[in-house]
Amino acid sequence: MPKPPTMKDVAAAAGVSLKTVSRHVxxxxxxxxxxxxxxxxxxxxxxxxxxxxxxSIRPGRSAKVIGLVISDLANPYWSALARSVERVLSExxxxxMTVSSEEDAERHRLLVDRLIAQRVDGLIAAPPRRDGLDxxxxxxxxLPLVAIDRPVLPSSARPRDEEPEGDSDGVGGESARRVTIxxxxxxxxxxxxxxxxxxxxxxxxxxxxxxxTRELFAQGARRVLFLGDSLELYTMRERLVGYRRxxxxxxxxxxxxxxxxxxxxxxxxxxxxxxxxxxxGSGQVxxxxxxxxxxxxGALEAFTRxxxxxxxxxYDDFESATLVRPAVSVVAQDxxxxxxxxxxxxxxxxxxxxxxPAVTVLPTQLIxxxxxxx
Amino acid sequence: MPKPPTMKDVAAAAGVSLKTVSRHVxxxxxxxxxxxxxxxxxxxxxxxxxxxxxxSIRPGRSAKVIGLVISDLANPYWSALARSVERVLSExxxxxMTVSSEEDAERHRLLVDRLIAQRVDGLIAAPPRRDGLDxxxxxxxxLPLVAIDRPVLPSSARPRDEEPEGDSDGVGGESARRVTIxxxxxxxxxxxxxxxxxxxxxxxxxxxxxxxTRELFAQGARRVLFLGDSLELYTMRERLVGYRRxxxxxxxxxxxxxxxxxxxxxxxxxxxxxxxxxxxGSGQVxxxxxxxxxxxxGALEAFTRxxxxxxxxxYDDFESATLVRPAVSVVAQDxxxxxxxxxxxxxxxxxxxxxxPAVTVLPTQLIxxxxxxx
DNA sequence: TTGTATGCGTTATCAA
DNA sequence: TTGATAACGCATACAA
Numbered sequence: 001m002p003k004p005p006t007m008k009d010v011a012a013a014a015g016v017s018l019k020t021v022s023r024h025v026x027x028x029x030x031x032x033x034x035x036x037x038x039x040x041x042x043x044x045x046x047x048x049x050x051x052x053x054x055x056s057i058r059p060g061r062s063a064k065v066i067g068l069v070i071s072d073l074a075n076p077y078w079s080a081l082a083r084s085v086e087r088v089l090s091e092x093x094x095x096x097m098t099v100s101s102e103e104d105a106e107r108h109r110l111l112v113d114r115l116i117a118q119r120v121d122g123l124i125a126a127p128p129r130r131d132g133l134d135x136x137x138x139x140x141x142x143l144p145l146v147a148i149d150r151p152v153l154p155s156s157a158r159p160r161d162e163e164p165e166g167d168s169d170g171v172g173g174e175s176a177r178r179v180t181i182x183x184x185x186x187x188x189x190x191x192x193x194x195x196x197x198x199x200x201x202x203x204x205x206x207x208x209x210x211x212x213t214r215e216l217f218a219q220g221a222r223r224v225l226f227l228g229d230s231l232e233l234y235t236m237r238e239r240l241v242g243y244r245r246x247x248x249x250x251x252x253x254x255x256x257x258x259x260x261x262x263x264x265x266x267x268x269x270x271x272x273x274x275x276x277x278x279x280x281g282s283g284q285v286x287x288x289x290x291x292x293x294x295x296x297x298g299a300l301e302a303f304t305r306x307x308x309x310x311x312x313x314x315y316d317d318f319e320s321a322t323l324v325r326p327a328v329s330v331v332a333q334d335x336x337x338x339x340x341x342x343x344x345x346x347x348x349x350x351x352x353x354x355x356x357p358a359v360t361v362l363p364t365q366l367i368x369x370x371x372x373x374x
Numbered sequence: 375m376p377k378p379p380t381m382k383d384v385a386a387a388a389g390v391s392l393k394t395v396s397r398h399v400x401x402x403x404x405x406x407x408x409x410x411x412x413x414x415x416x417x418x419x420x421x422x423x424x425x426x427x428x429x430s431i432r433p434g435r436s437a438k439v440i441g442l443v444i445s446d447l448a449n450p451y452w453s454a455l456a457r458s459v460e461r462v463l464s465e466x467x468x469x470x471m472t473v474s475s476e477e478d479a480e481r482h483r484l485l486v487d488r489l490i491a492q493r494v495d496g497l498i499a500a501p502p503r504r505d506g507l508d509x510x511x512x513x514x515x516x517l518p519l520v521a522i523d524r525p526v527l528p529s530s531a532r533p534r535d536e537e538p539e540g541d542s543d544g545v546g547g548e549s550a551r552r553v554t555i556x557x558x559x560x561x562x563x564x565x566x567x568x569x570x571x572x573x574x575x576x577x578x579x580x581x582x583x584x585x586x587t588r589e590l591f592a593q594g595a596r597r598v599l600f601l602g603d604s605l606e607l608y609t610m611r612e613r614l615v616g617y618r619r620x621x622x623x624x625x626x627x628x629x630x631x632x633x634x635x636x637x638x639x640x641x642x643x644x645x646x647x648x649x650x651x652x653x654x655g656s657g658q659v660x661x662x663x664x665x666x667x668x669x670x671x672g673a674l675e676a677f678t679r680x681x682x683x684x685x686x687x688x689y690d691d692f693e694s695a696t697l698v699r700p701a702v703s704v705v706a707q708d709x710x711x712x713x714x715x716x717x718x719x720x721x722x723x724x725x726x727x728x729x730x731p732a733v734t735v736l737p738t739q740l741i742x743x744x745x746x747x748x
Numbered sequence: 749t750t751g752t753a754t755g756c757g758t759t760a761t762c763a764a
Numbered sequence: 765t766t767g768a769t770a771a772c773g774c775a776t777a778c779a780a
Binding site (some may be wrong): 016017018019020023030031032035054057058059061 | 749750751752755756757758
Binding site for chain 4 (some may be wrong): 435
């Protein structure tokens with residue numbers, strides 16, 4: 001690869017000054033048509049390409065690139081999110097750089113630093129599990145940061161439980177709640193435990209999980225299995241909170257042994273299938289709340305293998321939910337809306353709109369398709 | 375956002391020269407430990423961050439960023455591909471910038487130009503449908519380019535047909551074929567019609583489709599439906615070629631009306647479902663070859679709705695293939711291998727290894743799970 | 749409308 | 765080992 005031609009080369013070839021070429025490239029109108037023609041010709045014959053990296057080092061100029069750090073590109077949930085973020089940003093002239101941390105805190109940190117070093121204009125990131133808030137403090141000092149899907153929490157954050165059951169009825173409101181962060185109060189709001197002011201977009205995980213679990217009880221279930229991934233994940237903790245709220249409400253008392261019905265070791269669909277398979281014969285369980293799409297698929301696999309099926313509701317919609325009989329009921333999150341919301345929040349921040357960082361909680365929707373019934 | 379501190383600031387704060395800071399940042403070892411300590415401290419207190427964009431404008435230096443242009447982030451096939459490419463590249467110190475053209479030729483061109491302007495070190499791209507080879511000629515003049523999933527073809531390229539049926543037995547070999555491009559000969563090889571030398575990684579679409587269709591005939595099918603997306607897509611054309619080979623072999627003659635069994639208007643799962651639904655009652659069809667994952671899912675939906683099912687084999691594996699009964703047989707492509715192969719080819723090129731551009735054709739695998747039987 | 753000179757943050761040369 | 769200085773490709777005062 002020979003070294004690429006520069007503006008200087010174009011200027012020389014066209015017999016004009018560097019500045020004129022710069023104007024032409026940047027779309028200035030006040031150029032002599034004659035010269036403009038010569039420049040255009042030179043650009044073509046030399047194969048000149050504007051160097052945005054070089055241009056972006058000038059003060060006040062940027063490359064108009066945004067970074068997006070997600071946790072798993074291979075999961076449709078995340079790729080759908082990336083897609084919607086990209087759509088909004090590209091409509092506004094930004095290029096999106098999507099990277100995946102594979103749920104690895106170390107890699108997450110590396111990627112964030114790398115993107116900042118690359119001088120992206122802003123960052124949208126799904127905070128990694130248990131990685132504290134240092135990265136976010138450091139990053140938000142360098143550029144506008146939006147947390148997506150999970151809040152930025154100190155690494156000491158533990159599952160919240162036994163919380164006030166006031167206004168939340170577990171069904172999710174019709175519209176998103178936007179709550180300005182009050183770093184003084186550390187309870188009540190979904191930001192409980194957060195002590196860094198980062199614009200955040202979340203789904204109402206607890207509300208969705210509660211609605212699903214309640215529905216299973218309403219259909220006559222007595223012992224509902226919570227099937228999910230590690231509680232190191234914020235979303236899992238929230239969904240467990242919702243599940244527990246529903247259990248408590250259904251049983252009237254704190255059900256001592258309900259822990260036996262909570263499984264949080266289903267990291268993949270295969271593991272979920274094994275767990276459910278082992279439980280199917282035991283009679284310990286008469287319904288399943290699958291706390292993410294992998295778990296739902298695993299549970300279905302186990303049902304199929306065993307030729308038995310229990311009432312099931314999953315968190316997160318998935319493509320094959322309508323392919324199996326009965327079709328799978330799910331708590332659906334509006335992924336597209338989440339991506340859009342995060343993207344717009346970042347754009348607002350880039351535009352200099354001085355809004356206080358806030359937490360936006362998007363409602364979920366319980367879609368009943370039949371699998372919730374015995 | 376205050377303007378970020380520069381090396382100069384760090385140098386001033388640490389009381390050393392600019393160059394020394396530069397050395398420190400770039401990991402040079404020959405620095406007085408005393409000074410190194412002062413520099414490190416200054417970096418932390420100032421919150422300095424290395425500016426890779428600025429560094430990369432120096433000749434011989436690059437930002438170590440690769441661009442990947444795929445056609446649909448929301449399709450698991452592409453996100454899996456992106457994932458495997460990212461894995462290989464990040465192991466080699468590169469950052470991957472994944473963008474999605476949404477199958478839009480105009481947007482594809484825009485994105486390619488944008489990435490080049492951003493001065494990525496190399497590009498892996500899925501050529502858009504019917505966009506000719508101008509973009510590839512222009513791009514490969516500026517940086518190393520690898521085409522993935524589809525070859526770069528002139529926009530006039532039409533479905534190939536009636537080709538020699540020599541060594542291909544439609545089953546796919548055990549290992550990948552790597553064929554050096556000979557721009558003189560324009561027939562026989564999978565590059566037929568290509569006239570620009572671009573490193574290319576493809577799957578054996580025709581072979582996989584032929585194997586699947588043959589299997590359906592072997593199971594007793596008489597009239598197999600080809601259900602797929604537009605023939606503007608190279609992969610669809612190839613799969614149709616394979617299908618036709620199998621049809622011809624099964625019927626002994628060119629079956630005049632086989633066109634009636636070829637549907638190429640299934641752009642989404644929903645469309646595929648409608649098409650299959652309309653055909654189910656007609657008796658025109660007794661088996662289905664679904665030429666991509668969307669079509670497979672659509673066909674399943676139609677089966678489920680109608681309560682009838684026909685023998686089915688799909689091209690491309692998909693997550694729910696094992697969830698339905700009978701489980702869906704598929705032609706599986708090794709997406710991870712395709713991504714790796716493309717990434718390694720690009721890395722080799724970046725390392726300066728002067729290999730001739732070649733076309734690598736990866737074998738496919740027919741996985742029989744039961745749905746192929748009546 | 750066009751050109752000159754200067755600076756952006758970083759690295760490389762070369763002398764100290 | 766360290767530092768002054770000159771690039772790198774581009775854009776912007778400012779002058780012409």
